[in-house]
Amino acid sequence: MDLKQFEADNCGSCRLASLIPDVCRMEDCCLGVDEAGRGPVLGPMVYGIxxxxxxxxxELKDLKVADSKTxxxxxxxxxxxxxxxxKSYVGWALQILSxxxxxxxxxxxMKYNLNALSHDTAIGLIQYALDSGVQLKEVYVDTVGPAEKYEVKLSQRFPGIKxxxxxxxxxxxxxxxxxxxxAKVARDRVVKGWNFAEDLGQIDTDYGSGYPNDPKTKEWLLKYLDPVFGYPQFVRFSxxxxxxxxxxKAVTVHWDDDEEDGEKAAERQNNRSMLSYFSASAEADRAQLTHRFFTERRLKSLKSF
Incomplete structure (x- = not known):
């Protein structure tokens, strides 16, 4: 699992994948979907297939795989x-969401909540497997939101797959x-080797579990809260x-528009509101103002005749 691509730019999204086994392009396949890091306030969420x-x-069962949380x-x-x-018969792919x-x-x-983001990420990974030639016949997914509704959504999106x-x-x-x-192995490695873009000096990497109720995580959040700039991008500030x-704990910021709308604030400061440039009167003003390129050449709009 090579994380260099994500480490080079850990503020977006990154997909990692194994090679596709030849047998998966020739035989009916099953696919599982799960995530790691949905709840923590620190670090990425990783979706895996x-x-x-x-x-x-x-044979897969004989490998003694189990729920990663156990x-x-x-x-x-x-x-x-x-x-x-x-790898002769098992393939995987990951989507790391910073x-x-x-x-x-x-x-x-336009709010894009965590459930919608999770659904779209899972759908994107399933589609990736199909586009790579994997002959999918069965898909198993850990639910996000109501299970029946999610199952119907995926069945409609991927007809012909159980x-x-x-x-x-x-x-x-x-x-x-x-x-x-x-997914969990990828998240653990990313968190452990997180590259802080911010200049924070010698970072304490004892984050705890990253979950909001973990005392170590709370302590870390208090320690690295800048009163002006807030948190580094390692923290989910939402x-x-x-x-x-x-x-x-941080400095209070007052915005003028908190107490009055933009039009009133502009009027009070003797400024012109941005909205005024899109009004009907603004259209008329623009019609009267002709660029000197046209006036110097005595050019007129055809509508003037």
């Missing part, structure tokens, strides 16, 4: 190594467990945990 021929389900970091690393060694991308998506004018969406799918289906392990700390 893992796929193999339906005929190899038992395993130690060393056990996950060992199982990922085993999955990588089974904290910055998650936050800006959730806070943009889609199963279940809560705790990572503990029910080995192919989802495998996807869970791939999370209420981060917002609450910034509201209570």
């Amino acid at each position: 893992c796929f193999c021929p339906v005929s190899k389900k038992e 395993l130690t970091e060393a056990e996950r690393e060992n199982l990922f190594h085993n999955l990588d060694q089974a 904290p910055n991308m998650i936050s800006t998506s959730m806070l943009q004018r 889609v199963t969406v279940r809560p705790k799918a990572d503990s029910l289906f080995p192919v989802v467990s495998a996807a869970s392990i791939c 999370w209420s945990t981060a917002q609450t700390l910034m509201d209570s």
